[in-house]
Amino acid sequence: KRHKFWESQPVGQFKDLGDTSLPEGPIEAPTPLSEVKQEPYNLPTMYEWITCDIDSDEMCTEVYNLLANNYVEDDENMFRFNYSKEFLRWALHPPGYFKSWHIGVRVKSSKKLVAFITGVPARIRVRDEIVTMAEVNFLCVHKKLRSKRLAPVMIKEVTRRVHLENIWQAAYTAGIIIPTPITSCQYWHRSLNPKKLIEVGFSRLGPRMTMSRTIKLYKLPESTVTPGFRKMGLHDVPAVTCILRNYLSQFVVAPDFSEHDVKHWLLPTEGVIDSYVAESSETHEITDFCSFYTLPSSILGNKNHLTLKAAYSYYNVCTKTPLLQLMNDALIVAKQKEFDVFNALDVMHNDTFLKELKFGPGDGSLHYYLYNYRIRHTLKPSELGLVLL
Numbered sequence: 001k002r003h004k005f006w007e008s009q010p011v012g013q014f015k016d017l018g019d020t021s022l023p024e025g026p027i028e029a030p031t032p033l034s035e036v037k038q039e040p041y042n043l044p045t046m047y048e049w050i051t052c053d054i055d056s057d058e059m060c061t062e063v064y065n066l067l068a069n070n071y072v073e074d075d076e077n078m079f080r081f082n083y084s085k086e087f088l089r090w091a092l093h094p095p096g097y098f099k100s101w102h103i104g105v106r107v108k109s110s111k112k113l114v115a116f117i118t119g120v121p122a123r124i125r126v127r128d129e130i131v132t133m134a135e136v137n138f139l140c141v142h143k144k145l146r147s148k149r150l151a152p153v154m155i156k157e158v159t160r161r162v163h164l165e166n167i168w169q170a171a172y173t174a175g176i177i178i179p180t181p182i183t184s185c186q187y188w189h190r191s192l193n194p195k196k197l198i199e200v201g202f203s204r205l206g207p208r209m210t211m212s213r214t215i216k217l218y219k220l221p222e223s224t225v226t227p228g229f230r231k232m233g234l235h236d237v238p239a240v241t242c243i244l245r246n247y248l249s250q251f252v253v254a255p256d257f258s259e260h261d262v263k264h265w266l267l268p269t270e271g272v273i274d275s276y277v278a279e280s281s282e283t284h285e286i287t288d289f290c291s292f293y294t295l296p297s298s299i300l301g302n303k304n305h306l307t308l309k310a311a312y313s314y315y316n317v318c319t320k321t322p323l324l325q326l327m328n329d330a331l332i333v334a335k336q337k338e339f340d341v342f343n344a345l346d347v348m349h350n351d352t353f354l355k356e357l358k359f360g361p362g363d364g365s366l367h368y369y370l371y372n373y374r375i376r377h378t379l380k381p382s383e384l385g386l387v388l389l
């Protein structure tokens with residue numbers, strides 16, 4: 001039976017789509033903490049739960065290796081996300097995080113880590129309501145343990161531990177359709193190193209195109225063009241928070257970032273997150289901001305290249321510089337940093353620059369979901385102001 005698990009969960013159901021009599025907001029009321037299941041869900045006998053302390057280098061390495069060998073692959077199984085250890089520490093240690101939400105499953109006898117799921121707390125605004133949610137991510141079951149129905153029990157366990165912290169909603173994405181997307185985004189890629197992308201099969205040489213013509217098509221200037229364009233620093237946090245909060249206020253669903261959140265999520269961290277501001281030369285105010293995160297992919301089965309170095313568009317705000325120019329500068333710095341490709345979703349105002357900056361459409365979609373929160377109408381991607389890692 002399709003979606004046996006998700007039809008048992010407090011999520012929007014396909015049959016309810018179009019039923020405007022259902023109110024927008026939480027689907028189930030919180031339960032008293034005393035009534036939340038106190039003990040972990042049962043696992044098959046030979047497995048046990050483990051709380052993963054990402055601060056421990058040994059545990060972080062185990063999590064890194066599980067994901068590097070078993071996490072999400074593209075539709076043609078040519079690439080697999082290869083999140084770095086530093087990225088995982090950044091992604092899992094935002095302000096207010098709970099170690100208990102970093103959940104592993106290991107084999108009792110060998111102590112081998114065979115599954116993982118995480119949550120981090122985030123304040124998300126949905127229209128005029130600010131809701132503290134768990135952003136659930138990194139659900140991974142070892143390839144050898146698939147179709148044992150482990151994922152539903154992992155989802156129930158992270159939900160139970162989130163409930164224990166008196167949080168009743170969650171946000172997550174998936175490449176598959178389950179009940180029920182709040183929006184479905186297309187992803188786009190901008191070639192920075194077309195020769196490598198074609199060699200590894202990420203891109204194909206266009207019809208009537210030669211390699212040299214293709215390299216010329218994607219060539220970028222050596223340096224950025226926006227006056228006052230520079231790396232973000234700690235002293236920019238208040239100004240970036242101000243323009244980012246104002247910019248995100250226009251979207252139906254968006255994070256409610258504090259300065260503390262901006263300091264964690266947007267201050268540059270080498271090899272993890274890059275962020276730039278445009279500072280006006282006369283007024284010294286911060287007028288614009290752009291950022292992208294580093295998420296390489298392992299290349300499966302190419303003898304000359306092991307890794308695809310990919311940048312993922314994060315949050316970008318324009319109050320003075322045209323978005324087209326700011327994003328072209330983001331492409332230029334990504335090329336300077338030897339990224340092979342720059343990826344973006346068609347969320348926020350991204351659709352205004354994708355085609356013009358020579359992004360090509362990806363071959364899949366990324367669907368966004370809320371747990372225990374009904375949105376009356378499916379959103380357009382341009383109404384979404386939330387980027388998950």
Ligand SMILES: COc1cccc(CC(=N)NC(=O)c2cccnc2OC2CCNCC2)c1
Nearest residue numbers: 072073074079080081173187297343344388389
């Ligand atoms: C190129 O290597 C890949 C390795 C694994 C999967 C994919 C395709 C894919 N599924 N891409 C995305 O989900 C994607 C495309 C553009 C922007 N963000 C994305 O996903 C982010 C956000 C959700 N969590 C994964 C990273 C590509």
